[in-house]
Amino acid sequence: MKILVPIKRVVDYNVKVRPKPDESGVDLNNVKMAMNPFCEIAIEEAVRLKEAGKAEEIIAVTVGSNLSQEQLRTALALGADRAILIETDVEVEPLGISKLLKSVVDKESPSLIILGKQAIDGDNNQTGQMLGALTGFSQATFASEVNLEGDSLSVTREIDGGLQTLDINLPAIVTSDLRLNEPRYASLPNIMKAKSKPLEVIPASDLGIDISPRLETLKVSLPATREAGVIVETVDELIDKLKNEAKVIS
Amino acid sequence: MTALVVAEHNNQELKPVTLNTVTAALELDQDIHILIAGNGCSVVAEEAAKISGVAKVLLVESDAYENFLAENIATLVSNISGDYDFILAPTTTNGKNVMPRVAALQDVSQISDISAIESSDTFQRPIYAGNCIATVKSNDAKKIITVRTTGFDAADAASGSAEILTLEEINDAGISKFVKEEIAESDRPELTAADVIISGGRGMQNGDNFSILEGIADKLGAAIGASRAAVDSGFVPNDYQVGQTGKIVAPDLYIAVGISGAIQHLAGMKDSKVIVAINKDEDAPIFQVADYGLVADLFEAMPELESKI
Numbered sequence: 001m002k003i004l005v006p007i008k009r010v011v012d013y014n015v016k017v018r019p020k021p022d023e024s025g026v027d028l029n030n031v032k033m034a035m036n037p038f039c040e041i042a043i044e045e046a047v048r049l050k051e052a053g054k055a056e057e058i059i060a061v062t063v064g065s066n067l068s069q070e071q072l073r074t075a076l077a078l079g080a081d082r083a084i085l086i087e088t089d090v091e092v093e094p095l096g097i098s099k100l101l102k103s104v105v106d107k108e109s110p111s112l113i114i115l116g117k118q119a120i121d122g123d124n125n126q127t128g129q130m131l132g133a134l135t136g137f138s139q140a141t142f143a144s145e146v147n148l149e150g151d152s153l154s155v156t157r158e159i160d161g162g163l164q165t166l167d168i169n170l171p172a173i174v175t176s177d178l179r180l181n182e183p184r185y186a187s188l189p190n191i192m193k194a195k196s197k198p199l200e201v202i203p204a205s206d207l208g209i210d211i212s213p214r215l216e217t218l219k220v221s222l223p224a225t226r227e228a229g230v231i232v233e234t235v236d237e238l239i240d241k242l243k244n245e246a247k248v249i250s
Numbered sequence: 251m252t253a254l255v256v257a258e259h260n261n262q263e264l265k266p267v268t269l270n271t272v273t274a275a276l277e278l279d280q281d282i283h284i285l286i287a288g289n290g291c292s293v294v295a296e297e298a299a300k301i302s303g304v305a306k307v308l309l310v311e312s313d314a315y316e317n318f319l320a321e322n323i324a325t326l327v328s329n330i331s332g333d334y335d336f337i338l339a340p341t342t343t344n345g346k347n348v349m350p351r352v353a354a355l356q357d358v359s360q361i362s363d364i365s366a367i368e369s370s371d372t373f374q375r376p377i378y379a380g381n382c383i384a385t386v387k388s389n390d391a392k393k394i395i396t397v398r399t400t401g402f403d404a405a406d407a408a409s410g411s412a413e414i415l416t417l418e419e420i421n422d423a424g425i426s427k428f429v430k431e432e433i434a435e436s437d438r439p440e441l442t443a444a445d446v447i448i449s450g451g452r453g454m455q456n457g458d459n460f461s462i463l464e465g466i467a468d469k470l471g472a473a474i475g476a477s478r479a480a481v482d483s484g485f486v487p488n489d490y491q492v493g494q495t496g497k498i499v500a501p502d503l504y505i506a507v508g509i510s511g512a513i514q515h516l517a518g519m520k521d522s523k524v525i526v527a528i529n530k531d532e533d534a535p536i537f538q539v540a541d542y543g544l545v546a547d548l549f550e551a552m553p554e555l556e557s558k559i
């Protein structure tokens with residue numbers, strides 16, 4: 001069985017980004033980049049399935065600029081067998097990304113596709129579900145547990161009220177939530193080994209797919225800022241403020 | 251022009267977030283239909299018919315929709331989408347699960363988690379954990395939208411009288427099966443609907459210690475929330491998580507106890523009206539957004555707070 005794991009290069013989660021002074025976009029100059037944390041979890045889950053003897057091959061794929069090769073190498077160091085870069089220098093929306101990914105699915109016929117639930121840059125939370133629509137595959141989003149038995153997949157999902165379990169048919173799409181697993185770190189020998197694993201680069205323009213944007217970003221600005229308030233000295237003072245100043249308790 | 255709101259419910263009652271979504275829809279369009287897809291959920295349709303501003307309730311009942319499986323509901327919404335210029339759902343786990351699938355079926359770019367509406371094609375949405383607000387214009391003919399419900403007031407749920415129309419539009423893809431759900435029963439308000447929330451973080455040390463917050467929550471009629479660290483450590487269930495990748499809340503009062511204030515946590519609560527932070531580290535970033543900060547050991551301060559309110 002083949003597993004496809006789409007990953008994304010994003011701003012490191014510790015970075016507090018700011019708009020550019022002219023508000024034309026986000027200021028990404030000299031900002032540390034990394035693999036989207038949910039994609040690390042997706043890769044880890046694929047690697048665990050392979051280690052358990054339930055999958056033969058893991059393919060990591062990304063849509064992005066040439067710089068995304070760095071994140072694909074990380075994926076290879078973490079245990080992916082080969083990688084595909086669909087190269088483009090323009091920003092592609094989840095709809096376009098899922099169309100490009102669909103072309104990889106058509107070519108590679110994976111039985112399982114594991115994505116992150118959300119990329120922490122745009123916070124869109126769309127790509128896996130869109131790929132589900134385009135392929136017609138079953139989907140289980142926000143997974144916290146995945147059990148693969150034969151050609152049926154049992155997935156526990158984190159939902160607003162608690163947990164839900166679904167049995168879904170393969171081929172299937174799963175998106176990872178935070179508690180699916182704890183990703184490993186790449187070891188030095190594995191980082192070295194990853195350098196010789198295959199990484200195929202396909203120019204997005206070769207695929208003949210319309211990925212032109214439908215959304216136009218008119219402006220990126222700072223949210224309303226909150227002023228820091230006061231430090232109270234005692235519990236009594238806190239209660240007094242909440243009752244008489246903020247009037248939020250009685 | 252007409253807008254369709256995909257309602258959030260559990261086959262027995264409408265979830266309050268639906269009302270905020272209706273308000274967003276009303277800002278876009280005066281003609282609103284609401285879809286109640288489920289099974290044995292006619293009572294929900296009757297409830298929805300009373301929402302002020304809703305012109306028509308579409309009721310679709312089938313086994314295939316009982317558990318809101320994404321494959322089936324998305325096909326349903328897509329199949330009936332022809333008449334609508336706007337399709338909206340709340341940014342809940344259900345909305346997030348279904349709507350992008352609808353959007354791709356319709357070849358539309360979804361606009362996720364809008365927090366404000368500037369015009370019928372231009373929206374604001376938080377990006378990068380709410381550190382920036384993007385203003386985006388959609389050039390798709392149809393707008394498919396999920397709504398950050400803290401950005402919109404709840405519509406009046408009592409004064410409407412919409413007509414209820416029953417649809418026979420059954421889609422069962424047959425590729426996924428509901429097995430079970432573990433939904434915590436609680437007498438407390440839901441996190442996303444509560445006026446007061448008290449949240450615990452890693453500083454709580456273990457799950458048993460959350461009883462310290464429960465006493466206060468009882469007195470204030472509050473919901474209980476948590477940071478990711480508290481959920482990951484198994485102190486409380488996943489549905490307590492507030493933050494960028496958990497629930498977004500904006501109560502009148504948010505009390506953060508033993509929470510450091512990482513950007514991912516702030517993303518979920520910094521629009522609360524009044525924020526209180528209790529932390530023993532005076533440099534904790536949570537104090538930068540708190541209206542009232544108390545630098546103290548929570549194990550001393552919280553019992554005192556409970557006894558005095």
Ligand SMILES: Cc1cc2nc3c(=O)[nH]c(=O)nc-3n(C[C@H](O)[C@H](O)[C@H](O)COP(=O)(O)OP(=O)(O)OC[C@H]3O[C@@H](n4cnc5c(N)ncnc54)[C@H](O)[C@@H]3O)c2cc1C
Nearest residue numbers: 451452453477478479493494495496508510514515530548
């Ligand atoms: C992809 C991604 C998504 C994430 N999504 C979320 C999310 O949705 N929500 C979220 O919350 N986090 C999220 N996080 C995690 C986030 O980065 C932080 O790790 C997390 O919020 C920290 O939780 P905490 O404040 O409880 O723990 P810590 O940062 O460990 O803080 C504990 C605090 O408790 C205080 N404390 C300890 N003992 C006491 C005491 N006795 N009395 C008083 N104070 C005490 C300490 O001073 C400290 O400030 C995400 C991270 C990533 C990478």
Ligand SMILES: Nc1ncnc2c1ncn2[C@@H]1O[C@H](COP(=O)(O)O)[C@@H](O)[C@H]1O
Nearest residue numbers: 006007063115116118119124125126127
């Ligand atoms: N450019 C991309 N290339 C490959 N996969 C992507 C890309 N963008 C998003 N994804 C996948 O889709 C998930 C959700 O992203 P999003 O829908 O943007 O929130 C990510 O965690 C990735 O698994």
